Amino acid sequence: MKMKAAVTPAESAPFEIEEVELQEPQTNEVLIKVVASGVCHTDAVARDQEAPTPLPAVLGHEGSGIIEKVGPGVKSVEEGDHVVLSYVSCGQCENCLQGNIAYCERMTPLNFGGKMLDGSQRLSKDGEHLSSFFGQSSFGMYAVANERNVVKVDKDIDLAVLGPLGCGIQTGSGTVMNKLKPQFGETIAVYGCGAVGLSAIMGARLTGVSKIMAVDVHDSRLELAKELGATHTFNGSEVDVVEEINKETDGGTHYAVETTGAAKVTRQSLQALRPMGTSAVVGMTQDMSFNVFDDVMAEGKSLSGAIEGESIPQIFIPRLIDFYKKGKFPFDRLVKYYNLEDINQAFDDSANGSTVKPIVKMDHA
Structure with missing residues (x-):
């Protein structure tokens, strides 16, 4: 499918709003209609090549949205579910098997290496591959992510505010x-x-x-x-x-x-x-x-x-949301919203300290 996304073309270059191609979800993957994505310092680190993410890429790793389609083998979510996207882990190494998924032995290549969990790629532009980020690349209108990235959340909360729970806030x-x-x-x-x-x-x-x-x-x-x-x-x-x-x-x-x-x-x-x-x-x-x-x-x-608050996102993020609903964890006081087209301004405001947590909203109208 074709969609609009913010592409990072080269080191320290401004984001460019481009039409890109997104492949269908494969085994254990889901397609998410992205509602919003938090802007995190880690995105800036990847843009500026202080972290080993191959460019060009579609960055973004604090996505929130709605499940549009599920691939073969997906069991934890279904179409229509509201979700927050977090980091990806392999689920097979010693640390993952012991429940220490934030210290997955493949953490760096899986989240910064530009490819999906199965080693393939889902994003391209004019026939050339674009790197993914944290297995989600949420600076786009849609995202394909592994089921391990996905956290099902309550439908009675504005999805736009929830994305930053996937990284910075957790x-x-x-x-x-x-x-x-x-x-x-x-x-x-x-x-x-x-x-x-x-x-x-x-x-x-x-x-x-x-x-x-x-x-x-x-x-x-x-x-x-x-x-x-x-x-x-x-x-x-x-x-x-x-x-x-x-x-x-x-x-x-x-x-x-x-x-x-x-x-x-x-x-x-x-x-x-x-x-x-x-x-x-x-x-x-x-x-x-x-x-x-x-x-x-x-x-x-x-x-x-x-790393990542040593959290298991599928357990910890719903607990944070419960505290939020009870008025005990008012993380919404940190945020300011921007349109996708204003993503460069969002990063500037984050860097100069005028906005604590920018969130980029996607316009699907």
Whole structure:
């Protein structure tokens, strides 16, 4: 079928709205009529070739939509179901079989390698293949995805708002709720108050921690962080974050979530921990230096990576939606909507911080 999609033609190039060809779903795949797709920093990373996604490509990995057609072997969804699309995993490696699908041994090639789970491709333009992204490529009017990508959701919620649950929002909240699992009365610091960080703050509030420290360099985001559950806020460009957090927590937090990808901030997240504390890094941090004895070993601290909030999307996303329906997880406060034709503006607004979580809506009229 022919459809309109936002194509990334080359490294760091603007998105181009093009007519592309999408093949029919194959075994264990579904065709989704995309309603909307969140804009995530990971899309920008792929566009700018900081991640190994072959170009040209149709990016987008926070899709939401309606099942239009199911391929052979699909059992979990049927035509007409409302769904959120998340990352894909192989389901066969040791980690997947143990339930650790966020650490699938094929995670990078399956989500960034440009091909579907079976190694083939579904997208093309003028006879030339286009790479897929996260097995869904949701910056288009339709998407073909493996059944493993798909999360069935309630039909009584606006589908347009749900897409970011597939990556950014489950990453932030899941890192707190699934990985760190703070206990009632403990403390946590969140570094970076974008969509991932603010989701971590909302997740932390659900756990009953006593203090939630929010760190950013934008006062507007710190104010929103406070409204969403942060008990203390610090502008990292104005204060010594480590000193202030140590003062407010009597020796450091039990946990930290580092979302910025900045080496300096990653080290701060370690230094502002109390002995035996843990910092979970979710930002794409590059090379950095720290003193292993002073920053880690001497006080039994841990620095750990976290992918996709260590969530099983089909279990975790419906739970987040239930919290949302009860008014306990108001992630809709993060979003602003854009038309597909304005996707470049959406990315600009995300980069400059004027929009926390852009969502691109598809016009099927």
